[in-house]
Amino acid sequence: MATAEELAKSQREISVAEFFEKNRHLLGFDNKRKALLTTIKEAVDNSLDACEEGRILPEIIIEIVEMSEDRFKVTIEDNGPGIIKKQIPKIFGKLLYGSKFHKLSQTRGQQGIGISAAVLYAQLTTGRPAAITSRTSPSKPAHYYELHIDTQTNEAQVVKDDEKKWAKDRGTKIEVYLEGSYQRGMQSVDEYIKETAIINPHTTIIYTNPKAEQFIYSRATDKLPTLPKEIKPHPHGVELGMLIRMLNNTETKSLQKFLTEDFSRVGPGTAKEICEHAAIPPKTSPGNLNREQAEKLKKGIDATKIMAPPTDSISPIGEALIEKGLKKEINAEFYSATSRPPSVYRGNPFVIEVGIAYGGDIPADQSVTLMRFANRVPLLFQQGACGTTEAISKTNWRQYGLSQSSSSLPQGPVVILVHMASVWVPFTSEAKEALAHYPEILKEIKLALQESGRKLGIYLRKKNKVSTELKKRSYIEIYIPHIAAALKELLGDKGFDDKQVERMLREILESNRGKLEDMKFDPTKNKEFDESMALEIKKKEEEDDSKEES
C-alpha cells in the first residue's frame, strides 16, 4: 500500500492551462468543426463588448482562409478602443484573465477564458503562435505581438514584440492558425455570424468564408444599445452560502452599512427593516455573524419588501428590433415579440425576450426551430440541455393552436427566438452553450412564451375560422346545384327554372355571411425579408448535437 508520503510525490498543483488542455470540450473545442466556430465566437464576443464599452459602432472583419486540409487561418479585426501594450499578453496569453469576471454587468464575455483558450487551442493543434495587433489611438503606433501560452505556468510567452504601421486609427486584430473543419448549416460559422448580425443590429460585419465568399451585413441602426451598468447584487435571490461569503469579505463595519453598501436597492430604512425582521442589531459587525445569525439574516431579507434591482443594468433588444430581426431572416406570415420586465435570480437582474415567427416558408411537419441568445450571443449547441428548451417544452402550446406531445417541443411551422440578457448569464458549462435551469429564469421564459403564444393563438384561431368559413362557402357552391336539381326532379320541369333557384339559394346563403379577410400567406408582403439573411431550417436530424463527429 502506498503511504501518504509516497502519494504526496505525485500530488502537485495543476495549472489552469494544463487543466483545460485536458478538458477542452468544456470550452467548446470538442471537435474541429466546433473549434473553428468557438474561436471566431470568442473573438467576436470580445470585439463587440469592447466596442460597446468604448461607445463605438462596431465594424468587424472576419476572414477564414483554408491553408491545407483541416488547417485554417482565422483573422478577426475590430474598430474598438484597442488594448494597451502591457495588457495584450495577459488578455490573449493567460487563461482566466479579464475585466468581466469581477463585476456584475451585461456583457458577452464573462470569465476571461474564451479568447485565451482559442489561442491555446491553436497552439496545441498547429504549434503556431497567435498574432495580435492593437492600436489605441492615431497618435500611438500599433503594437504587434506573437505569443504562446505556457501551459505549466498559465503565463504568456512572447515570441515577438514589435511596433507596426497600421492603416486603422484604433482597433484590435487577432490572427491564429488552427486545426478545424468548415461546414455549412445550422451550427456553422456562417449561421453564427448571421445570427450575430441579426441580434446586434448596430453592428457591421464583413465576413469572408473559406470558399472566398464575402458577406456584408451592414448595420440596421446607428444607435448603440444603452451601456449596461455594473450593479451590486440584489438581496433577494442571494443564497445563504453567497451571503456568508459576502459577510466575511465585506469592508463595512456594521450590518446596516453592509446591507446598504454591498447590495443594490437597500437604503437605511430597508436595512433597518431587514435587521428588525432578522432580530439582529444593525450595529453588529458583519464578520461576527455566525451561521445561524446569517440564516436569520437571510430570512429577514426574504421577509422584507425590496425594490426590484435597477433595470438600467440590463440592455434588452426590445420587441420592435426582435420582430425586425425575425422578419429579416424568416419570411413568415405572422410575427410576435415579447420583452419581459426585468426579474431577478440569485440577486442578478435579467430580462427575457421572446420572438415567434409562424408559417410562410417555415417547414411545417417537424418540431419548432429554436434560436437561442444570451447577451446577444447566439447559442448554437447543446439545445437539448438548455433551459429555454425545457421552458418551451413545459409550456402548453396546444392552447395556442400547435400540436405537442407531453413535455416535448411543439410541432409546426414555427421559429422561436429566446434571448436572455443579464449581468450574469448562468450557463451549464464554460463553453457557454446552454442556459442553466434556474426556476426564476424558466418561469420568466415561460411567461414571455405565453405572452407571445397568446398572440399566436389568436392569429391561428382567426386563420382557422377563415379557413372553415372558406370551406363552408365552397360547400354552398358544391351543393346548391344538387338542391336545385333534386327539387326540379320532385316538382317537375314545368315552370321550374333551376338557374333561378340556384341564384336565389346563393343569395340566401351568402347574405348571412360577411366579407372575408384574406389570410393566405403572401411571400412578398414582408418587406424586411433579406434573402441573404435567410435562416436555413434543415431537417431536424442534421442539427442534433449527438450526431456530430466526436
Next chain:
Amino acid sequence: MTAKKSPDTAITSVAQDVYKTIMKQQSPALDMPLRSLTNVKYDPKDGYFELLGKMKTRTLTANTAKTFAQTLRMMTLSKKLIATNDIATKRDAYYQSKGDWGEAGFGDQVESDAIMDDMEAMLMINREQLGFIPDEDGSSCTGELIVVDNDPITGEKIEIDCTKFGTGGYSIPNTVDQLKFKTKAKFVLAIETSGMYQRFVYHKFWKKYKCILVSLKGVPSRATRRFLRKLQDENKLPVYVFTDGDPYGYLNIYRTLKVGSGNAAHINEYFCVPDAKFIGVTPQDIIDYKLPTHALKDVDIKRVKDGIKNDPFVKHHKPWEKALRQMVKEKKRAEQQAFAAKHLNYVMDTYIPDKLKNPKTWLP
C-alpha cells in the same frame, strides 16, 4: 296502418314548401320529430311509445347544405321507387347515391341510413311505403297458419301453408303489408333464439298446442314486428314472447317488440305489438326452476338500473319494475337453453306448458 297522406303526395308537398320558401328568398327548412327516449311517452291505451312533439329543424345553411341536398336527393329516389313500383334496400340506396349524385353521394352507408331515418320521421311514413326495404329479411314462422301472398309478377293470390315446411319454416318477407292470414291457432309464441325455435319446430309443439311459432333472432326486424302485429290485430291472436332471462331479452328484445324504441319513435305506431305478453324467462322463474345462472356484468346492472329510472315503459308497469329490481338484487341471468340442465325437452314439455297455464307468472 297507412299514413293519412299517400307517400308520393307527402314527398311532393315537402318539396313544394321548400321551393316556395326559396322563392320568397328565405332559408328553407325541413322539420322532423326528435328521435330519442326523451321525446316519447308511453300510454298503455295506445300501447306504444308515442312522440311528444319535440321537433328538430334542419334549416339550410352552409353547414347543412350537404345533408339538405342529400335529403332532397333521397326523396327523389323514393318518388322514383314509388312511381315504378320498385324497391331498394338501404345498401341499394347507398349505391344509388354513388351513381349520378356526384359530390352529394354518401361516404358511408351510415350516412344514407341516417338520412333515410330522417326522411321517414319527416314524412311520418315508414320507409317500406317509401320503397325502401330492410337489408335483413324477417325471421321464420311455422305452425297453424296459412299466409296469403300475391305472386310478385302476376299478382295472383298464393296460399302458403305453414304446417307444410317439415323441419324448416316460412321465411317472413321484407315487407308484410300485402299479406293476409287464415288461421285457427290459439296463440303465437315468439322465441328469441333460433336454436330454441328449432327444438319447438322439430317436435311439432305447434300441433299439440295449436299455435304459431315465430323466431325473433335477437331484436326482431321491422318485418317480423309488423308480421306479429298483423297477427295480433287482424286475427286477434295473443302474442307470447319467450326470451333469455337477461336485460337484453327484457329491455331490448321484448320492450322494442311491444312498444317500440326511442330512436324509431316516429314509426313505433306501425312496428309495435302492444298486446304482447312476456311469458319468460322472468327473474322469478330463475329462482322457481332453480336454473343454472351466469353473473350479471356491471354494464348489465347499469343497463337495468337505467331502465328502471328512465324507460317510460318500465316506469309505467310496476311488475316490470319489480322484476328488474329483483334482477339487480340477485345479479344473475339465465338463458332459454338453461332448462336443458334438467333434460333436453323439459322446456317444451314442462316449462312452457306450465307457464301457459299460469298467466299470473307472466309480465305485462
